[in-house]
Amino acid sequence: MPTFKGYYETKNLDPFTLEKAYEALKYERETVGYYDLPSSSLSLCSEVKSSLLHKTVYFDTIAVVGIGGSSLGIKAIDRLLRPSTPHAKKIVYFENSDPISIEYESSRITFAKTLFVVISKSGGTVETLSIFKYLIAKFDIDLMNSEQIVVVSDEGSVLSQFADHYRLKRFVIPSTVGGRFSVLSAVGVIPLVLAGFNVEGVLDGAKNFADDFWARKEEHLLQKAAYYVTNAKVSPVNVLFSYSDTFEEFGKWVVQIWGESLGKRNIRGERVGLTPISLIGSVDQHSFLQLIIEGPLNKTVTFMHIEHSRYELKIPELSLPFLEKSDFVNGESFNTLINAQCQATMQSVLQSGVSVDEITWECIDESSVGKMIMYYELLTSAAGTLFEINTYDQPGVEHGKKILESYFLNK
Amino acid sequence: MPTFKGYYETKNLDPFTLEKAYEALKYERETVGYYDLPSSSLSLCSEVKSSLLHKTVYFDTIAVVGIGGSSLGIKAIDRLLRPSTPHAKKIVYFENSDPISIEYESSRITFAKTLFVVISKSGGTVETLSIFKYLIAKFDIDLMNSEQIVVVSDEGSVLSQFADHYRLKRFVIPSTVGGRFSVLSAVGVIPLVLAGFNVEGVLDGAKNFADDFWARKEEHLLQKAAYYVTNAKVSPVNVLFSYSDTFEEFGKWVVQIWGESLGKRNIRGERVGLTPISLIGSVDQHSFLQLIIEGPLNKTVTFMHIEHSRYELKIPELSLPFLEKSDFVNGESFNTLINAQCQATMQSVLQSGVSVDEITWECIDESSVGKMIMYYELLTSAAGTLFEINTYDQPGVEHGKKILESYFLNK
Numbered sequence: 001m002p003t004f005k006g007y008y009e010t011k012n013l014d015p016f017t018l019e020k021a022y023e024a025l026k027y028e029r030e031t032v033g034y035y036d037l038p039s040s041s042l043s044l045c046s047e048v049k050s051s052l053l054h055k056t057v058y059f060d061t062i063a064v065v066g067i068g069g070s071s072l073g074i075k076a077i078d079r080l081l082r083p084s085t086p087h088a089k090k091i092v093y094f095e096n097s098d099p100i101s102i103e104y105e106s107s108r109i110t111f112a113k114t115l116f117v118v119i120s121k122s123g124g125t126v127e128t129l130s131i132f133k134y135l136i137a138k139f140d141i142d143l144m145n146s147e148q149i150v151v152v153s154d155e156g157s158v159l160s161q162f163a164d165h166y167r168l169k170r171f172v173i174p175s176t177v178g179g180r181f182s183v184l185s186a187v188g189v190i191p192l193v194l195a196g197f198n199v200e201g202v203l204d205g206a207k208n209f210a211d212d213f214w215a216r217k218e219e220h221l222l223q224k225a226a227y228y229v230t231n232a233k234v235s236p237v238n239v240l241f242s243y244s245d246t247f248e249e250f251g252k253w254v255v256q257i258w259g260e261s262l263g264k265r266n267i268r269g270e271r272v273g274l275t276p277i278s279l280i281g282s283v284d285q286h287s288f289l290q291l292i293i294e295g296p297l298n299k300t301v302t303f304m305h306i307e308h309s310r311y312e313l314k315i316p317e318l319s320l321p322f323l324e325k326s327d328f329v330n331g332e333s334f335n336t337l338i339n340a341q342c343q344a345t346m347q348s349v350l351q352s353g354v355s356v357d358e359i360t361w362e363c364i365d366e367s368s369v370g371k372m373i374m375y376y377e378l379l380t381s382a383a384g385t386l387f388e389i390n391t392y393d394q395p396g397v398e399h400g401k402k403i404l405e406s407y408f409l410n411k
Numbered sequence: 412m413p414t415f416k417g418y419y420e421t422k423n424l425d426p427f428t429l430e431k432a433y434e435a436l437k438y439e440r441e442t443v444g445y446y447d448l449p450s451s452s453l454s455l456c457s458e459v460k461s462s463l464l465h466k467t468v469y470f471d472t473i474a475v476v477g478i479g480g481s482s483l484g485i486k487a488i489d490r491l492l493r494p495s496t497p498h499a500k501k502i503v504y505f506e507n508s509d510p511i512s513i514e515y516e517s518s519r520i521t522f523a524k525t526l527f528v529v530i531s532k533s534g535g536t537v538e539t540l541s542i543f544k545y546l547i548a549k550f551d552i553d554l555m556n557s558e559q560i561v562v563v564s565d566e567g568s569v570l571s572q573f574a575d576h577y578r579l580k581r582f583v584i585p586s587t588v589g590g591r592f593s594v595l596s597a598v599g600v601i602p603l604v605l606a607g608f609n610v611e612g613v614l615d616g617a618k619n620f621a622d623d624f625w626a627r628k629e630e631h632l633l634q635k636a637a638y639y640v641t642n643a644k645v646s647p648v649n650v651l652f653s654y655s656d657t658f659e660e661f662g663k664w665v666v667q668i669w670g671e672s673l674g675k676r677n678i679r680g681e682r683v684g685l686t687p688i689s690l691i692g693s694v695d696q697h698s699f700l701q702l703i704i705e706g707p708l709n710k711t712v713t714f715m716h717i718e719h720s721r722y723e724l725k726i727p728e729l730s731l732p733f734l735e736k737s738d739f740v741n742g743e744s745f746n747t748l749i750n751a752q753c754q755a756t757m758q759s760v761l762q763s764g765v766s767v768d769e770i771t772w773e774c775i776d777e778s779s780v781g782k783m784i785m786y787y788e789l790l791t792s793a794a795g796t797l798f799e800i801n802t803y804d805q806p807g808v809e810h811g812k813k814i815l816e817s818y819f820l821n822k
Contacts, residue, residue: 068697083511096694097752099722099745100494101656127693129737130726130748137727162733179697236709237648237686245512256698263702273706275648277688282538283507285808286479286590287667291674293807295684298647311510315541316548322573326540328819334510337541341508344814352807396704396763397696404755408739 001205002368002375008300008355010223013230017386018222024385025378026214032392033176034377037184038207038370044171044186045200048193052169055147059115060089062195063105065135066119066187067095067127070152072256073183073373074191075249080369081197083246084310088196094131102131111139117150117191121179123157126404143168150194152186178392180257181377184370198366205370213378221375224357225382228274228300232387235300235355238274239292243281243305243342246364251278254376261380263396264389272387281305282341289345293352300355305342308363309335412616413779413786419711419766421634424641428797429633435796436789437625443803444587445788448595449618449781455582455597456611459604463580466558470526471500473606474516476546477530477598478506478538481563483667484594484784485602486660491780492608494657495721499607505542513542522550528561528602532590534568537815554579561605563597589803591668592788595781612777617785619778624789632786635768636793639685639711643798646711646766649685650703654692654716654753657775662689665787672791674807675800683798692716693752700756704763712760715770716753720746 029035064071071093078091092105116135120128135141141148143166151163151170163170171186182188184206192199212218228238240254255276263273279288281303292299313334319327329337350356361368384391440446475482482504489502503516527546531539546552552559554577562574562581574581582597593599595617603610623629639649651665666687674684690699692714703710724745730738740748761767772779795802 067694072698096656096691097745097749098654098656098693099720099724099749102724102745103722124734124736126737126740126748129731129734130740130745133727133729133731133741134724134745136731137729158733158736162731165732236707243509245507245509252698259699259702259706263704263706265705271705271707273702275686275688275702275706275709277686280507282509283478285811287483287663288670289811290805290807291670291684291686293674293810294676294682295670295674295686296647296682298686309510311514313510313514313545316544318544318548320540320544320547320573321576322569323535323540325535325569326537326544328816329537329541330544332819334508334513334541334545337537338508338510340815340818341811344811344818347814348807348811351810394701396701396759399704399762400696400700400752400755400759403758404751405739407751407755408743 002359002361002371004220004357004359006220006224006357007350008227008357010227013223013226017226017230018219021222021225021382021385022216025381028381028385031176032381033174034178034181034184035210037177038203038210038374041184041189041203042200044189045193045203048190052150053194056115056194059113061109061114062089062091062191063094063109063114063116064091064119064191065094065116065128065132067125068256069179069182070119070121070125070128070187071095072249072253073188076253077183077188077192077197077202077369078195079246079249080364081366084365085197089194091191091195094135095127097127097130102134106135106138115148115150115194117152117194118159119152119187120159121154121173121182123153123159150190152190180260181392183253183373201366202370202373205367206374207370208367209371209374210378221379222382225379225386227355229383229386231355232272232274235298236275237277237299239277239279239299239301241279241281241284241301241303241345243303243338245280247304248280250372251280254278257376257380260394261384261391262387262389264387266388272389274383281345282338285341285345292349292354297353301349302357302359303342303346304359304361305339306335306361306364307339310363311335413770413772413782415631415768415770417631417635417768418761419638419768421638424634424637428637428641429630432633432636432793432796436792439792439796442587443792444585445589445592445595446621448588449614449621449785452595452600452614453611455600456604456614459601463561464605467526467605470524472520472525473500473502473602474505474520474525474527475502475530475602476505476527476539476543478536479667480590480593481530481532481536481539481598482506483660483664485599487664488594488599488603488608488613488780489606490657490660491775492777495776496608500605502602502606505546506538508538508541513545517546517549526559526561526605528563528605529570530563530598531570532565532584532593534564534570561601563601591671592803594664594784609777613781613784616778616781618781620782620785621789632790633793636790636797638766640794640797642711642766643683643685646709647686648688648710650688650690650710650712652690652692652695652712652714652756654714654749656691658715659691661783662691665689668787668791671805672795672802673798673800675798677799683800685794692756693749696752696756703760703765708764711766713768713770714753714757715772716750717746717772717775718750719774721774722746
């Protein structure tokens with residue numbers, strides 16, 4: 001199970017602030033839907049397994065057609081759990097309106113062996129629908145009663161009505177669950193269960209962490225949220241430095257939930273927010289670290305690493321002429337090296353005066369993945385309530401969509 | 412050829428600042444080596460072609476063993492030019508000490524068909540050497556006179572001495588060229604020429620842009636650098652929003668050159684720097700855009716897009732029941748859609764009061780890639796000189812390396 005350690009000063013935080021955040025979240029819990037997903041999605045897993053899984057055994061590929069909240073969370077879990085789930089079906093993602101990507105992804109699937117999961121909360125996402133139309137045309141898909149298409153959308157959305165019209169299997173995202181908080185709803189459950197991942201284990205980990213949080217056993221979370229919001233003007237940038245390439249998509253998921261939820265006007269109309277950055281160690285030690293250590297002190301850094309890897313790859317006991325200076329790591333595992341790089345970097349960042357905290361995953365398993373998803377969701381909600389914003393909307397991006405539509409209509 | 416357009420106010424910039432930056436760069440040019448690479452690397456291309464290429468025709472894979480400045484630039488060019496160079500040999504990258512990645516990458520190469528290019532400027536990079544040892548042991552490589560290994564490093568470095576000891580083919584990075592400015596040196600030239608890319612075209616594009624810059628035909632570059640440095644405290648975050656997935660590695664290369672070069676203590680010991688963020692549209696419109704539009708006004712945004720794509724993929728003229736609202740893009744190409752998304756997003760970001768500029772690539776070709784590499788190198792140098800820092804060192808990261816070594820030696 002991941003453990004948490006903060007190296008910043010929290011004793012000056014107003015205890016009332018923590019209570020305020022906790023009470024606000026408890027109140028929110030009545031109306032905001034994601035809190036309940038670890039429990040309610042269990043029956044969804046069962047339903048998929050009993051009603052759908054046997055029909056999909058002949059597919060070897062799941063094609064997710066979705067963008068943002070409809071793809072980032074799935075990709076994160078897929079990437080993290082794939083090394084321990086080698087027999088999972090391949091998942092390909094159609095998310096960007098970039099023709100190069102669409103051409104590439106659609107050329108590497110075999111239509112007859114592919115199940116398409118079309119995901120859009122609103123049902124009207126232009127990227128998703130345009131790509132879906134492209135795939136229908138390209139593969140000449142016969143929509144009526146198709147067993148190759150599953151739809152995930154809000155109840156009553158145009159996409160849901162479309163699915164019913166063609167008698168397609170469809171699943172509902174609860175109306176109280178926002179897109180970027182939806183990974184543990186049908187959005188993530190359907191493709192991941194169909195691909196063969198142990199989603200119940202993920203839900204279980206999420207539920208355990210949430211239970212502990214509500215029982216006030218995870219107070220560090222409220223402290224971190226309060227520290228971040230209190231210092232938002234001094235440290236407007238929050239860096240997540242993860243030591244394994246398998247965290248790359250998880251980092252992007254965190255960037256979305258943190259940036260899109262917290263970048264808002266508050267109840268007084270003031271612009272608030274925190275800028276998230278996701279980095280990968282040790283690669284970005286050769287890229288971004290110099291800026292953290294000697295650049296402006298406007299960042300916090302979270303170091304995240306895995307204590308035990310299932311890959312016991314060792315650096316050989318090989319001393320090469322002229323290269324002996326690197327022999328100090330001979331015989332160690334690469335996992336020991338990357339963890340030591342994390343610790344050494346953390347120490348030098350700490351010594352440069354930057355606020356640091358550390359998240360240690362004992363190993364990457366379903367339960368830890370669920371726990372960390374719930375951790376970042378709760379952390380975002382706690383920060384949002386302290387910023388006095390609506391954490392769950394995204395009014396800023398609607399304007400661009402209208403400009404886009406008028407651009408084409410006025411052509 | 413890419414074109415440039417700034418939407419921010421430059422009339423208040425001190426003309427003397429621009430002169431100062433230009434003169435400083437002209438002076439630097441005497442001692443800083445990257446300025447000369449577009450010319451000097453041409454002979455390197457010829458040398459590789461005449462002396463090495465015929466020996467490598469039987470390899471189908473180039474394995475780059477290198478990290479940071481020794482891999483990011485190669486990946487950027489590889490990704491951008493691959494769609495138009497379909498017959499290029501596969502390049503795989505060994506860059507992180509993450510055991511999962513090393514295991515995965517080394518399991519998908521066929522040893523007999525792979526040429527290893529080991530790249531380290533200093534020659535002592537612990538990740539590179541540890542992975543190199545792992546590959547030697549795994550594939551039982553006979554080092555002496557091996558035609559499967561090419562080394563790129565500083566003249567006289569331990570890695571160069573190692574290469575000479577085993578009589579391996581090796582190439583030199585000019586001592587005046589820093590790692591993150593080295594993509595147009597042997598670092599990028601060797602693997603990319605061997606893979607079959609038209610590197611001369613890239614060098615040519617870089618040279619043309621540099622010539623225009625020195626002839627004062629690209630003053631927008633100095634204006635942008637001056638604007639960024641003058642507003643560094645107000646807008647400490649610089650976002651590059653690129654509209655194509657193929658810019659993903661280019662964005663990481665920009666992040667390194669910008670962040671690591673400018674995050675420094677200046678001549679008065681003050682911490683200066685600008686935080687780079689690389690985003691991909693339209694995906695990150697569903698992720699990060701809300702923060703830009705309604706969050707704190709502490710960012711500048713550069714929108715980068717491709718006018719013409721070689722993929723004329725169209726959104727079908729398909730009107731689906733209940734989904735008619737998305738028909739406004741029917742019959743358009745995906746390239747038109749993604750460009751319109753760029754324009755619509757740029758307009759809404761501009762209207763929210765953020766400083767914006769726009770880089771338009773007519774198409775992705777060798778010449779444009781070279782031009783944009785030189786653009787970001789010159790932009791970084793110009794900003795560095797205005798910050799009054801040493802743009803080319805990275806003192807902040809050395810400390811962590813010492814902690815790492817003592818961690819193992821004291822075990």
